[in-house]
Amino acid sequence: MKVELEKLEKLGYGKKEAFNSLRTNLSFCGPDIKVITFTSCTPDEGKSSIVMDLGRAIAEDGKRVLLVDADLRKSVLVGRHQAKSDQGASIKGLSHYLSGQSKLSEVLCETNVDNLDIIFAGRTTPNPTELLGNRYFDEMIMYARENYDIVLIDSPPLGSVIDTAVIAPKCDGAVLVVEANKCSYRFIQDIKKQLELTECRILGVVLNKVKVERGGYYNRYYKRYYRSYYRGYYSGYYKPYYGKDDKSSDNSKGKSK
Ligand SMILES: Nc1ncnc2c1ncn2[C@@H]1O[C@H](COP(=O)(O)OP(=O)(O)OP(=O)(O)O)[C@@H](O)[C@H]1O
Ligand SMILES: [Mg+2]
Known part of the structure; x- marks a missing residue:
């Protein structure tokens, strides 16, 4: 099924940089890291937002990405991104597939973002933990491993429900x-200990919703970094200093040749 995501936030420079570095860090985890689940302690810490923006960043890099919304209790992706199927049909999702109502091919959605496919959560069900533990889920993962470069699974908060321990x-x-x-x-x-008990490798932590205040640590760090990076090498204000008599080192007029 083809799906149009009508509402997609345009990422600003800072956010884009953050997701590019997250993408790079994940790629350094090794070639065997292909299926990654995202969880948190409590609701609303930003998993769904991060999974979507990271998925877009990886897809932009030319990799085939599958995003799976495995939060069968609280799906937000269809509404948040105003997903519309091209045939006007209702969008079926993971719960339809896991309960045997739809085939995998019917819930796999090709999106208007190049290289990014999504399996939405589908209708909420009374027994999500049971569904996530069934063999259809394993078959979906197997198919995804063979057909995508990376699979990002948006999972419920582990501090609230047990589903992530199954995923x-x-x-x-x-x-x-x-x-x-x-x-x-x-x-x-x-x-973290609960996650360790699942024997899934913990790749790291994403610290989200960090307030970047004037004079705060992150702001100071980035300002200093960007100042030297941009003024130093790209804007033409930088000239290397070779010594006392080196006339070429005169920066007083600002621009170098
Ligand atoms: N870095 C951020 N800065 C500001 N707001 C953010 C950030 N990340 C997410 N949000 C906002 O926080 C809210 C919750 O985000 P999101 O739905 O991604 O969280 P979640 O962890 O998936 O929640 P749930 O556990 O309920 O699925 C949303 O309104 C989202 O726009
Ligand atoms: Mg979510």
């Missing part, structure tokens, strides 16, 4: 999304 053992790695200043260190440690 994680089938994945190559897990990323914990942590909203800055929301949960206690102890709670995050507990969730």
Whole structure:
């Protein structure tokens, strides 16, 4: 099925950089890391947003990406991105497939973002944990491994429901999304331990919703970095200094030749 995502946020420079570096960090986790689940301690820490924007960043890099919305209790992707099927038909999703109502080919949606396919969550069901544990889920993962370069699974918060503990053992790695200043260190440690029990490799943590305040650490760091990066090498203001008598090192007029 072809699906148009009518509402997609245009990423600003800072966000784009952040997702490109997340993409790069994941690629350094190794070639065997293909199926990655994203979870958090509590709801609303930013998993779905991160999975979508990361998926777009990886797809832009020319890789075939499958995004799976495995949060069968609270699906937001169709509404948030105003997904419309090209035939005007209702969009079937993971719950339809896992409950045997639809074939995998019927829930796999090709989107208007090049290289990005999505399996939406589908209708909410009373028994998501059971569905996620069935053999259809394993078959979907098997198909995805063979047909995509990377599979990103948006999973429910592990501190609220157990579904991620069912999903994680089938994945190559897990990323914990942590909203800055929301949960206690102890709670995050507990969730990390729960995730470790699934024997899924924890690839790392994404710290989300960090306030970048004037004079704050992140702002200071980035300002300094960008100043030297841009003024130094790209804007033409930089001239190397070779010594006291080196006339070419005179920067007083600003621009170099
Ligand atoms: N970096 C961010 N800065 C500001 N707002 C953000 C950021 N990331 C996500 N949000 C906002 O936070 C809200 C929750 O985000 P999202 O739905 O992605 O979280 P979630 O972890 O998937 O939630 P749930 O556990 O309910 O599925 C949304 O309104 C989203 O726009
Ligand atoms: Mg979500």
